[in-house]
Amino acid sequence: MKAAILHAPLDLRYETVPVPAFSDGEILIRVRAALTCGTDQKAYLRGHPKIRIPGALGHEFSGEVAAAGRAVQNVRVGDRVACVHTAPCGECFFCGKRQPNLCETLTDRMAYGAYAEYIRIPEHVHRQNCLPLPPGLTHEAAALTEPLACCVYGMKQVNVREGETVLILGDGPVALMMVALARLRGAHSVAVAGRHKARLDVAAAAGAQRVFGEQSAASEILDFFRPRGPDVVLECVGNPDTWRLALSLVRPGGRILLFGGCPPGVEVPIDAGKIHYGHLAIYGTFHFTPVEVREALNLLESGSIPVYPLITARVPLSDIPRYFSADAPKDYLKVAFIP
Ligand SMILES: [Zn+2]
Ligand SMILES: [Zn+2]
Structure with a gap:
């Protein structure tokens, strides 16, 4: 063969x-x-x-x-x-x-x-x-089915709920599937920050209300999620700077999903007070279980x-x-x- x-x-x-x-x-x-x-x-x-x-x-x-x-x-x-x-x-x-x-x-x-x-x-x-x-x-x-099952599993960890505001960092396939999943869960405002114009267009077509390109400042993103910042940030890049960006943008009391993995051994300096006094919940996620394989296939079949x-x-x-x-x-x- x-x-x-x-x-x-x-x-x-x-x-x-x-x-x-x-x-x-x-x-x-x-x-x-x-x-x-x-x-x-x-x-x-x-x-x-x-x-x-x-x-x-x-x-x-x-x-x-x-x-x-x-x-x-x-x-x-x-x-x-x-x-x-x-x-x-x-x-x-x-x-x-x-x-x-x-x-x-x-x-x-x-x-x-x-x-x-x-x-x-x-x-x-x-x-x-x-x-x-x-x-x-x-x-x-x-x-x-396989990459979508990973996304479905990650989404369950951070559990985006109806009416919540969601910022997605990254514009790769995972980020774009996350847009669709967040919308299916009833997220109220979904924004995507990325670097590729064509991909951000796909994000908008998939249901993102707002996209931010490379030139956008963090203050513009925060302005969209005023007054406090997004309820949930999904990091779909896997880069120490983006992990820190997620921490700096999420609102106090908010939740972060670190979907994108950094290379082995990478350490990320973070503002401990922001996590502690800001009552942040930070989720890692890895892979999926047979349950999400079925859910992913059903989602694909449904056309959503x-x-x-x-x-x-x-x-x-x-x-x-x-x-x-x-x-x-x-x-x-x-x-x-x-x-
Ligand atoms: Zn894969
Ligand atoms: Zn086992």
Whole structure:
């Protein structure tokens, strides 16, 4: 089969490799669409502790069951499925604490390698997180299930409520999905601050009442959320400066979701008094559970998430090295690779 194999950081090759072997409990999915994601970009640039090299990249995908081991009963060959790359074990400390998003073996037994014609899905993953594709939903849309599940889970942590005001920092795919989720929860005023004009236009089309570009001063943002600042700030960048900006803009008594992760080891100096006397609630968030996988797929089926503004290009998988190279087209949100 053809696949995009990462041989070393900055060395991604589209080449012929064997179709993955699968055991009695596993299945093989014929990938019909796989999306770009920041995680794969980071793995390409500097490697990733959980992603095998050499190995195929890609973890946001959808396709059809091409083959199933003898012991498999929950899916059949030919089923169109939405699938994510992980599932919890159900037995470890965190699964016991009902925090399966932190499952100790979550990333040890992943279905990684969706930038390929076929991907092998471990038994515990397809049993929990391989769902029939609703009729009418495209494979590209279904491939958004994984990143959307992350957003749904993060949104539950910070729990935006009806009538609240929300500031979203960042204009990438996550930020734009958060706009739609905040609006669905009945947020009263949603504003997005970002750096890319085209993406901010998408944010406005997705329901943001106001967008702030690179030239906007913090005072302009605060003026929009007068008199006190936004009830909730969603940080969707992953940068120490933006984390601090979130803290400086949220109103006293407000809540912050730190969705964007900073690189390992980064420390962020913060105003302790602002958190303590300002009674701020700050939430981290990681991944999702099988519950959010279902919720995300339902949201996509309902049409309440603007899919095609997020997927800005649809190209053959053979184009992949170009999209990961230094001369990749600028300003795309997500690209769908079609193997
Ligand atoms: Zn992703
Ligand atoms: Zn576990």
